[in-house]
Amino acid sequence: MSKFELNDWVLLTSQKGKKWLVRVEDAPYSSHLGGIHLGDVIGKEEGDWLLTSKGARLMLFKPSLQDYIFGMKRRTQIIYPKDLSAMIFYGDIHPGCVVIETGIGSGALALALLRAMCGRGRLISIEKRAEFAADARENIRRFFGAEPENHQIIVADIESASLSCEADRIFVDLPEPWRAVGNLAGMLRMGGLLVSLSPNVGQIQLTHRQLQANGFGDIVHFELLRRDWKVDRLRARPFDRMVAHTGFITVAKRVSADRGDPIEESAPENEVE
C-alpha cells in the first residue's frame, strides 16, 4: 500500500462523512472539528486516522475522481457523477476510441472520459471560452500529474469549427446543443454515438428534431434519480432531501442519410432496458 508523501492530495473524512480535500504540506489545517498539522499525514497509509486538537478522528484517503471533481476549481456547472457514470457507460467509452467533447467547461466530463480511455485513443475537447479551457487544462493536469498525451483542447465555437477527424463518439454539454448538431454530424462516423446532457425539456425537444434532421437514429432520452438512504441502528429510510434534478441524457446513433422516408411509428412501449 502506498504511503502519503509531501504534495499528495489527501481527503480528510470525519466520522459523519464530512470531507475536506487538501494538499499534504508542512502547514497547519483547521476545521470546526479542530486543528491538525498536515505534515503528520506524511508516512501514513490510506484508511489511517489522525486526531484533531478537539479529539475528533479524521480518516485519511486518496481522493477518487468523484472527490476530486467536487474539490477542483470550477467556474461552470459540472456534470454530476450519477450522470457522468451513465454517460460513460451508455456512450460506450473504451480504451482506443476517438472522442470529441464540447464544451469542456471545468473539465469534469473530460476527466471521466480520459480515465475510462486509459491513455489510449484520442480525446478532442472543443471549448468556446479560452478562460474555461485554461481552467479545465489545469484541473486535468493536476489530477493526472501531467497533461495526458491523448488529449487536445481546441478553443473554438463548435457551431462553426471544422475538424478533419472522424470520431467514434461525441459528447455534448452546451446551452444550445441543437445549434451544434448539424456541424457535429459531419465529425461522427456512421454508427457512432452522440451523447448529450441538458437540464431543460425544451433543449431536448429542439435537439431531438435536429438529430432527426441530420442523420441520427435510435434516439433515446432519459434522466436518472439518485436517492440516498439514512441507515443507522434505529432507522433505514430515504434522506429528507435529495438532488432531485440535474439533467436529461440523450443518446443517438449516426445512421446513413439514404434511409428512405421516415416511417411514422406508434409510441414505443415503456420498456426497461
Ligand SMILES: C[S@@+](CC[C@H](N)C(=O)[O-])C[C@H]1O[C@@H](n2cnc3c(N)ncnc32)[C@H](O)[C@@H]1O
Ligand atoms: C456547462 S459547461 C460544460 C461543463 C463540463 N461538461 C464539465 O463537466 O465540467 C458548458 C460549456 O460550453 C461552452 N460553450 C458554450 N457554447 C459553446 C460553443 N458554441 N462552442 C464551444 N463551447 C461552447 C461554455 O463556454 C461552457 O464552458
